[in-house]
Amino acid sequence: xxxxxxxxxxxxxxxxxxxxxxLDMTMANIRCAGCNAVEPIGAETVYMDAPGMxxxxxxxxxxxxxxxxxxxxxxxxxxxxxxxxMAAPSSPGExxxxxx
Numbered sequence: 001x002x003x004x005x006x007x008x009x010x011x012x013x014x015x016x017x018x019x020x021x022x023l024d025m026t027m028a029n030i031r032c033a034g035c036n037a038v039e040p041i042g043a044e045t046v047y048m049d050a051p052g053m054x055x056x057x058x059x060x061x062x063x064x065x066x067x068x069x070x071x072x073x074x075x076x077x078x079x080x081x082x083x084x085x086m087a088a089p090s091s092p093g094e095x096x097x098x099x100x
């Protein structure tokens with residue numbers, strides 16, 4: 001099976017990341033440490049046939065995030081990303097200011 005046949009879009013990781021984070025992680029923005037591109041995780045390239053799940057930058061192919069689940073634990077490796085931005089859940093009466 002070739003690389004193109006194994007490639008999924010970032011929405012494929014929604015379930016696994018939803019087990020870790022109580023938010024819709026496909027909408028979270030991630031910044032690539034390799035090319036500085038910012039995209040929602042749902043737009044990135046995902047490979048789920050490795051020992052774990054690998055998210056790669058859709059622009060340069062840099063590994064942004066690796067998640068492995070096993071033996072009652074999760075391991076997250078994010079050295080290929082400079083930051084991960086998630087929207088805070090809003091509560092009634094809470095400000096919706098997004099910093100822009």
